Amino acid sequence: xxxxxxxxxxxxxxxxxxxxxxxxxxxxxxxxxxxxxxxxxxxxxxxxxxxxxxxxxxxxxxxxxxxxxxxxxxxxxxxxxxxxxxxxxxxxxxxxxxxxxxxxxxxxxxxxxxxxxxxxxxxxxxxxxxxxxxxxxxxxxxxxxxxxxxxxxxxxxxxxxxxxxxxxxxxxxxxxxxxxxxxxxxxxxxxxxxxxxxxxxxxxxxxxxxxxxxxxxxxxxxxxxxxxxxxxxxxxxxxxxxxxxxxxxxxxxxxxxxxxxxxxxxxxxxxxxxxxxxxxxxxxxxxxxxxxxxxxxxxxxxxxxxxxxxxxxxxxxxxxxxxxxxxxxxxxxxxxxxxxxxxxxxxxxxxxxxxxxxxxxxxxxxx
Amino acid sequence: xxxxxxxxxxxxxxxxxxxxxxxxxxxxxxxxxxxxxxxxxxxxxxxxxxxxxxxxxxxxxxxxxxxxxxxxxxxxxxxxxxxxxxxxxxxxxxxxxxxxxxxxxxxxxxxxxxxxxxxxxxxxxxxxxxxxxxxxxxxxxxxxxxxxxxxxxxxxxxxxxxxxxxxxxxxxxxxxxxxxxxxxxxxxxxxxxxxxxxxxxxxxxxxxxxxxxxxxxxxxxxxxxxxxxxxxxxxxxxxxxxxxxxxxxxxxxxxxxxxxxxxxxxxxxxxxxxxxxxxxxxxxxxxxxxxxxxxx
Numbered sequence: 001x002x003x004x005x006x007x008x009x010x011x012x013x014x015x016x017x018x019x020x021x022x023x024x025x026x027x028x029x030x031x032x033x034x035x036x037x038x039x040x041x042x043x044x045x046x047x048x049x050x051x052x053x054x055x056x057x058x059x060x061x062x063x064x065x066x067x068x069x070x071x072x073x074x075x076x077x078x079x080x081x082x083x084x085x086x087x088x089x090x091x092x093x094x095x096x097x098x099x100x101x102x103x104x105x106x107x108x109x110x111x112x113x114x115x116x117x118x119x120x121x122x123x124x125x126x127x128x129x130x131x132x133x134x135x136x137x138x139x140x141x142x143x144x145x146x147x148x149x150x151x152x153x154x155x156x157x158x159x160x161x162x163x164x165x166x167x168x169x170x171x172x173x174x175x176x177x178x179x180x181x182x183x184x185x186x187x188x189x190x191x192x193x194x195x196x197x198x199x200x201x202x203x204x205x206x207x208x209x210x211x212x213x214x215x216x217x218x219x220x221x222x223x224x225x226x227x228x229x230x231x232x233x234x235x236x237x238x239x240x241x242x243x244x245x246x247x248x249x250x251x252x253x254x255x256x257x258x259x260x261x262x263x264x265x266x267x268x269x270x271x272x273x274x275x276x277x278x279x280x281x282x283x284x285x286x287x288x289x290x291x292x293x294x295x296x297x298x299x300x301x302x303x304x305x306x307x308x309x310x311x312x313x314x315x316x317x318x319x320x321x322x323x324x325x326x327x328x329x330x331x332x333x334x335x336x337x338x339x340x341x342x343x344x345x346x347x348x349x350x351x352x353x354x355x356x357x358x359x360x361x362x363x364x365x366x367x
Numbered sequence: 368x369x370x371x372x373x374x375x376x377x378x379x380x381x382x383x384x385x386x387x388x389x390x391x392x393x394x395x396x397x398x399x400x401x402x403x404x405x406x407x408x409x410x411x412x413x414x415x416x417x418x419x420x421x422x423x424x425x426x427x428x429x430x431x432x433x434x435x436x437x438x439x440x441x442x443x444x445x446x447x448x449x450x451x452x453x454x455x456x457x458x459x460x461x462x463x464x465x466x467x468x469x470x471x472x473x474x475x476x477x478x479x480x481x482x483x484x485x486x487x488x489x490x491x492x493x494x495x496x497x498x499x500x501x502x503x504x505x506x507x508x509x510x511x512x513x514x515x516x517x518x519x520x521x522x523x524x525x526x527x528x529x530x531x532x533x534x535x536x537x538x539x540x541x542x543x544x545x546x547x548x549x550x551x552x553x554x555x556x557x558x559x560x561x562x563x564x565x566x567x568x569x570x571x572x573x574x575x576x577x578x579x580x581x582x583x584x585x586x587x588x589x590x591x592x593x594x595x596x597x598x599x600x601x602x603x604x605x606x607x608x609x610x611x612x613x614x615x616x617x618x619x620x621x622x623x624x625x626x627x628x629x630x631x632x633x634x635x636x637x638x639x640x641x642x643x644x645x646x647x648x649x650x651x652x653x654x655x656x657x658x659x660x661x662x663x
Contacts, residue, residue: 098561101561101565102565103561103564103565126567127567130565130566130567131567133565134565134566135561135562135565137558137561137562138558139558142557142558142559143558143559143561143562144559144562145559145563145576145577145581146559146581147580147581156563156566156568156576157566160566160567160568161567203562206562206566210566210567
């Protein structure tokens with residue numbers, strides 16, 4: 001996995017947690033002795049994937065609705081700066097976000113805030129966690145109570161943790177609205193009286209009201225018009241820099257992570273299939289899925305994108321989950337789930353990563 | 368027109384300042400005609416009930432007055448709806464009866480609405496064992512035929528208007544609990560509830576500040592639809608001698624007392640019967656109108 005021996009924060013992952021493996025189909029995280037041997041301490045990519053002193057960290061997290069496992073044995077960490085989590089709809093990214101926000105208890109594995117498990121936080125610790133980690137959801141109209149004015153929504157955030165008199169609250173609401181680029185006059189409006197972009201700005205102002213240290217951004221722009229998306233991304237980038245915020249950016253949009261995240265993880269069918277520096281992932285993908293995602297991005301004036309592989313197939317239940325969509329899949333992919341391993345500076349869970357990197361042409365392979 | 372905000376974000380113009388009159392007119396124009404008709408009819412009935420002592424031609428006849436010499440007079444200029452067995456003016460008694468029926472309807476809807484909504488919203492938000500416990504209890508109540516349970520209760524308690532209210536409310540609240548629970552459960556999955564949770568807002572505040580107000584609309588529609596049903600049930604209980612009793616003016620009771628006279632003195636039973644019909648109809652029309660408006 002992504003942690004190294006000697007890193008005391010992350011050491012008790014798979015070995016000490018037998019349930020994680022019992023309930024999970026052996027996925028990329030399955031402890032393959034050879035993979036563990038290959039994990040050379042101090043490799044740059046590993047540092048990038050799981051920064052030291054991470055504020056929010058998931059280790060071996062498996063999430064399930066009833067008996068349906070939607071996230072398998074995922075490890076990631078967010079501290080300073082931006083971390084991207086890329087995946088298409090149904091890949092489990094929103095479920096993972098909810099777990100990281102403490103809204104969902106992991107089936108197995110741990111989510112830690114600093115050095116403490118979220119599940120075992122006391123009242124005070126929980127309040128501290130709530131202040132430190134704030135979400136921005138996909139749609140501002142969902143994140144704001146339709147019956148509350150902007151001022152009431154933001155005031156709720158202000159008064160949840162501190163007493164504040166009316167005048168101070170007013171002043172703070174005004175400064176927060178200005179901070180996110182809104183006319184303070186919108187304070188009297190209700191969500192349905194604003195545009196999508198304005199609502200998202202209000203949702204951001206509300207999240208900032210508690211002075212968080214980390215934001216979990218779950219598709220923060222995908223419900224918006226393209227021009228508005230760019231403005232909201234500008235805003236998030238500026239605010240993160242000004243307030244020194246770390247953030248986890250969850251998206252299916254590669255352009256967005258390219259701009260805002262140094263490190264990224266690619267999620268497929270609830271498993272992290274590739275992680276490393278965003279630049280590496282986008283310029284030289286090592287996993288065929290990352291490659292397919294990148295090739296699916298339309299370019300202005302270019303040929304229509306032609307994603308590689310059979311993109312509609314459901315994830316496979318055995319072996320490599322991506323094999324039914326993979327142009328390079330072979331018998332090994334059918335028989336053995338690929339373990340995560342180190343390939344050219346990133347972690348990738350693919351038997352044929354070297355060939356992907358070498359640029360093997362996409363061709364159907366008989367199975 | 369939109370004016371640019373401080374950093375170029377467009378700010379849509381605020382709605383024009385509205386006067387009370389324009390708001391009233393605008394509100395009326397937006398309301399469904401059916402709902403409006405129901406509201407007007409119900410408004411008239413409420414007005415009649417409120418003004419009964421002033422508009423009733425013989426205010427004393429609302430109570431225990433008797434005029435044996437004027438018994439069972441057919442409708443005429445002096446007694447529009449005729450008189451009953453003891454010579455009381457039927458129109459006056461119908462007007463006073465509106466008071467009894469409306470008090471019963473409002474009290475039952477308020478009692479069962481409050482109990483049902485509070486239990487339902489807690490069940491819907493909490494899920495888990497809290498939901499199971501509350502829903503099983505409502506199932507037990509729903510397992511009895513409503514009228515039968517009301518009857519049993521009314522028999523055990525002393526017959527009176529209060530008894531009628533309690534007996535009906537006991538069988539009525541589980542419906543609101545069920546409806547509210549299902550609405551609240553779906554409201555609880557919405558982003559603003561998650562987002563309040565992430566702010567660290569305590570659960571009771573989330574329930575009463577966010578979940579409850581956003582779950583109320585369908586319950587209000589159901590309440591107005593049920594007004595008619597409550598009045599009919601109350602009339603049925605009084606008719607069976609388990610509710611209001613002489614000399615209280617109550618429509619169900621008046622129907623019961625007049626039914627044996629139907630072939631000879633039709634007016635004694637017909638007018639209170641019509642009053643029940645019209646009031647139940649007004650509630651239903653209002654409810655249907657509100658529901659139609661919601662569906663749009």
